[in-house]
Amino acid sequence: AQSVTQPDIHITVSEGASLELRCNYSYGATPYLFWYVQSPGQGLQLLLKYFSGDTLVQGIKGFEAEFKRSQSSFNLRKPSVHWSDAAEYFCAVSSGGGNKLTFGTGTQLKVEL
Amino acid sequence: NAGVTQTPKFQVLKTGQSMTLQCAQDMNHEYMSWYRQDPGMGLRLIHYSVGAGITDQGEVPNGYNVSRSTTEDFPLRLLSAAPSQTSVYFCASSYSRDSSDTQYFGPGTRLTVL
Numbered sequence: 001a002q003s004v005t006q007p008d009i010h011i012t013v014s015e016g017a018s019l020e021l022r023c024n025y026s027y028g029a030t031p032y033l034f035w036y037v038q039s040p041g042q043g044l045q046l047l048l049k050y051f052s053g054d055t056l057v058q059g060i061k062g063f064e065a066e067f068k069r070s071q072s073s074f075n076l077r078k079p080s081v082h083w084s085d086a087a088e089y090f091c092a093v094s095s096g097g098g099n100k101l102t103f104g105t106g107t108q109l110k111v112e113l
Numbered sequence: 114n115a116g117v118t119q120t121p122k123f124q125v126l127k128t129g130q131s132m133t134l135q136c137a138q139d140m141n142h143e144y145m146s147w148y149r150q151d152p153g154m155g156l157r158l159i160h161y162s163v164g165a166g167i168t169d170q171g172e173v174p175n176g177y178n179v180s181r182s183t184t185e186d187f188p189l190r191l192l193s194a195a196p197s198q199t200s201v202y203f204c205a206s207s208y209s210r211d212s213s214d215t216q217y218f219g220p221g222t223r224l225t226v227l
Contacts, residue, residue, distance in 0.1 A: 009153075032212045043117075043203060043218040044156075051213040090155060094212040099144050100171065101216060103155035 002027040002093050006104035013081050014112045021076040021107050023091030032094040033074040034101070035065055039087045047089075050074065061085070086111045114139050117219035119204050125225045126194040134189040134222050136204030144207045144214070145187040149173065149200040150221075156203065162187055163210045194226045 003026045013019055025031055032051040036044040048059025055067040065076045074091060091104040120135045138145065146161035148171075158171030162181040176198060178190040187206075191198060202222045207214040 004155075034215075036218075043220045044205075045218075046215050049213070049215065092156075099207050099210050099212050099214055099216060100146070100158055100161060101148075101156070103148075103157070105153055105155045 002031075002095055002102050004091050004093050004102055004104035006089075006091055006107050008107045009105070010108045010110065012110040012112060015083050016080050019076075019078045019081045019085070019109070021089050021091075021109070023074045023076065023104060024072050025074060025091070025093045026072065027093055027095075031074075033065075033067060034092045034094065035059065035063070035074075035076050036090045036092060037061075037087050038090065038106075044090065047076070081109075081111055083111045083113055085109060116140065117204055117206055117217050119202075119219035119222050121222060122220070123223050125227065126191075127227050128195060130194050131190070131192050132194065134191075134202055134204075134224070136187045136189065136219060137185050138187075138204075138206040138217070139185065140206065140208075140217070141184060142206035142208050142217075143184070144210045144216075145181065146171070146205050146216070147177070147179065147187070147189045148203045148205065150203060151200050159189065159202075191224075194224075196226045198224065199226045200224060 005024045034049045035047040050057045050067045092101040117138045147159040148156040160179040162168045204219040205216040207216045
C-alpha cells in the first residue's frame with residue numbers, strides 16, 4: 001500500500017530564510033506527487049505536482065519541489081520565506097487506477113518576523 | 114465559477130443523530146471525493162465517485178453513506194453520528210479519475226459530535 005511520511009511536524013523559520021519541507025513516499029509504480037497548502041480555517045490549495053518529466057517542479061507562490069526516485073523523496077523548497085507562508089503543508093501521492101490521494105500527516109510552518 | 118462549495122461550515126450533533134453534509138461543484142468535474150481531517154493524521158479518503166451513479170469506498174468508509182445522482186452534487190450522510198466522527202470534512206473534485214489530475218478542495222465542514 002502507498003504511504004507518505006512527513007518527518008517534521010513543526011518547523012519555524014525566520015522571514016527571508018530558506019525553507020525545505022521533507023516528504024518521503026512509498027509506492028510501487030511511478031508516483032504522482034503533490035504538495036498542498038492549508039491556511040488556518042481554509043481548504044487545501046495545490047502548490048505543485050509531479051507526474052513525469054523534469055524532476056524539478058515549479059509551483060505557485062515561489063515554491064519548487066524536487067523528485068528523487070533513488071531517495072523516494074519529494075521535498076518542497078522556497079528560497080526566501082514570507083510571513084504569509086505560515087500555514088500547514090501536506091504532501092500527497094495519488095494511486096494508479098483512480099485519483100485517490102494518500103496524504104502525509106502535514107508540517108506546520110511558523111514564520112518568525 | 115464558485116468551484117467546490119460545502120454546507121454547512123459548522124455543525125454540532127448529538128450521538129445518534131443523522132445529518133447530510135452537502136458538496137457541490139460547478140466545474141463539470143467527473144470525479145468527486147470526501148476526506149476527513151483529524152489532528153496528526155492528515156486527510157483520509159472516505160468515499161469517492163467517478164461519475165453520476167457510481168460510488169466506491171475509500172480508506173475509512175464505516176458510518177458514512179454517499180450517492181451521486183447528478184454530476185454537480187455529492188452529499189455525505191452520517192446515519193447515526195458517533196463522537197469518533199468529530200472531524201473536519203473536505204469535499205474535492207477533479208476533471209477525471211486520472212491520477213495526475215489536480216483535485217480542488219472545498220472550504221470544509223467542521224463537525225462536532227457530543
